[in-house]
Amino acid sequence: MLTAAVAGAVAVLAFAPFGYWPLQIASLGVLFYQVLRASDIKKSALVGWAYGFGWCAAGTHWLYISMHRYGDMAAPLAVIAVALLALLMAIYVALAMGAASWLRQRWTLSIPVMALLVLPAMWTLFEWTRGWLFTGFPWLATGYAHNASPLAGFVPIVGSYGTGWLAALSAGALLLTMHRTRWPALAGVVALYAAGFALQGVAWTHAVGRPISVRLLQGNVPQQEKFDPGFVLGALNMYQKAITAAPADLIATPETAVTVLPHQLPPGYLDNLASYAQGTGSTILLGMPVLDEQQQFYNAALGITGQPAGVPYYQYRKHHLVPFGEFVPPGLHWFVAMMAIPLGDMGRGAEVQPPLAVRDQLVLPNICYEDLFGEEIAGQLASAHRAGRQSASVLLNISNLAWFGDSIAIPQHLQISQMRSLETGRPMLRATNTGATAVIDGKGVVLSQLAPVTQGALAASVQGMGGMTPYILYGNKLMLALTVLALAAAVLLGRAGQRRGAGQ
Template sequence: MPSETLSPALSRWSPLWAMLAGATAVLSFAPLTWWPVQIASLAVLLWLAVAQTAVRRSALVGWSFSFGWMVAGTHWLYTSLHDYGGLPGPMAIAAVLLLSAAMALYAGMAMAAGTWLRLRCALSPAATLLLVYPPLWAISEWLRNWVATGFPWIVSGYAHVSSPLAGYAPLVGVYGIGWLAALLAACAVLAFAGRRRLALALGAAVMVAGLALDQLAWTSPHGRPISVRLLQGNVPQEMKFNPDTANDTLALYHDMLTEARADLIATPETALPMMAHALPPDYLELLATFARQSKSNLLVGVPVSDGPGSYANSLLGLGMDGARNYRYDKHHLVPFGEFIPPGFRWFVDMMHIPLGDFTRGAVVQAPFSAAGQWVLPNICYEDLFGEEIADQIAASYFSGRPQPTMMLNVSNIAWFGDSIALPQHLQISQMRSLETRRPMLRATNTGATAIVDARGRVQAQLQPYTKDVLSGQVQGMSGYTPYILLGNVPVLTAAVLLLGAIWLRRREQKS
């Protein structure tokens, strides 16, 4: 079995092999999307972890795997910290490494807890691989989602937006898919350890069930398709908040907004690079006039001040009646970029990031009406938090509010340069569509501006780093998937119950 397959030399270097396997896992995410690579890399992690005889050693293996994964997958943070934030190069590198090291603690704890439970309960390697490590892996990724505001970038489930596991998304969400990916990895380990029949049967059952679930509709068309125009201004980040070029940016987006009508026209996040009250007096009125005369509905990204020291990262809606009748404020803020954690003012003061301490919006906010459809906005980083988006949709089920029929993400991730962050963020939006079975529209400054359908498929996309407009027809969807109504509760409950049952069974055997 796996615990007997490591030579002393291989065991000694197992943290290094784990780190290399973790770094390789980034190939499973966008832009390459080689999802089988992730199963293989997780299989290496589980093989190395189950072969350890010490809890601390398993923790080191798990931490090393996740550290390699996080550094390879989020190295682009250096660009925002150094190139645009003005942080000295060595400090920017240190910040990326420290963040990766901190995020890797969750995987380290998962592998340590699995080995501790195996030793404490005298579990076989096969039982540990199938019943212990996968639920612990899911819990560890969920913890990374919310502890200290969370940083759930490239969690394992995102690699499977186009794999057979995608069919599980409306049921168990991205963290449930992570559990299943770890289960498939466990099957791979067992297949190479002599338990081929069991491994192949279980792995095939998981994959076939995913393909079958993907055929279920879950939601149904709502109303008629609407026309959309998604603007990509491609304003260089170093110029975006430069006062000398602000008027050029305002003119750019005015022209793009009023170039043609559509049922819904959306700009990127903070497309207008000054407070709403500081805009030229007639700027928004001219847009409102266009909306009324062309029978269009506009969502415009602009920071809004509600008083001294209080400002929100907002979307203002201008409807067909020409009135300023809608506002959405970003709720889930980015640490350091949009709010300053206690004790870190010194770190933020070293950088040159504008508008660094926003006010949070309400947890649940109303959708925007557009030609019979109800558009649920989220701004940039917010679409990483699937349960929060699900809660916004579920609010209509429990309160009678209008039911969102499509989602809109507006972003400006020019902060990260021409990097893998752009396609990774698109992949995250695809998962939100899979979980909710609703289309996701994306209007971004530099990319990826795209239309994603209710099954998570990219229907149209602009070339990144070009000034352009994406036009298309989008069909809204209504209905509630299990994930919308229950979120991550079923996955977390199942994980706790399974691990608790293993622990209680061992105690009963000893008594």
């Protein structure tokens, strides 16, 4: 179990900011090897549990910063909370490896069948389950490590989870280099990566309309000051000056750049921004909370285009909320009470919301944690396509990661946004409080970004993209079909082997 935990922790080096993606395949190879050597289902599950703990604890240790530094939770309790989360998330790996071991015993499966069909499929299915069960926590999903590997060519087809399955398949195949099937396994890995490299040259989407000019603001407001009433006015003035410093087709602020409700703003604040937008032809996307007619709060983005008086501003309301950050799961208010963080139960925006028109482009916002859920973003694009409407041509993420300091959470989140660009073939813009504020093209390449934990504005010209990738049209269905087929093939091979054994 110690070896498994270390292997899981080492796998974090495959992700941003390190990027040593081959380590992830080697790490999974160690896990699969240990499961194949385990003598029973319980030992396989324990090995998986240890691996998952090392993976999650090393990869999300920055949660300690938000709970201790900004939430005033006692350091020992914050450490325990991070460890408990890692232990809970590790259950998915334990179940995956335990289920794989059960199938092996039930059908007397061979090592090649386990390495190529069962273990990669079980790993992927339970990783996908982690991404949606109890609202999901898909951080550090396997596929994210491969945004810059040859497997990136498969992302527009099978998405991040399908790419994770291919990585696990690679690990199983390389494991067979210690088996008598080493040469076919090596040939398969070479063919897989060659195909991925070739697929990177396929243009799934195409340019639409004229490029737009953008200015993405990074306020670098310290988290300890952000919600302090004594600092709110200063932040409002800072963002007003940053917005009106220069015109652009789209000017975007970070998530909750404005921390008060519209009716709590200084008189004329939004009107002055609207006048500037109208006078310069700019569109402003302002991150701020809003309140509906039922007095329900929403984490939202307000689109100000200089519309005539009486015409409501564009609104995007966050749909996928963060547990404990934006809603409190039933029965767990006692945990929130241990932290001095302004939390509450917010409302959920609609699953499908209209994009914001910016000249020739349609910009689809998402807020912070939402861009971890690729199928939801792809679903919005597919919904417009199926309804005969033009789908969004540019994606925009507004975030505030100041909760996690200058930690690896910032480059990890940037890598997640790169995966969304690869899946959809759309550029992704990022306007954040402390980083990473960046422009990503439709191939997942970061074209420009601001240095983290600095104040500034990133100016760029962005070309919108149209068309449908297979992932937009089918989401995770292709990945699910492939993994289920792999398991079905394993069972059929197992049955055939049992019949041959009985015949002898």
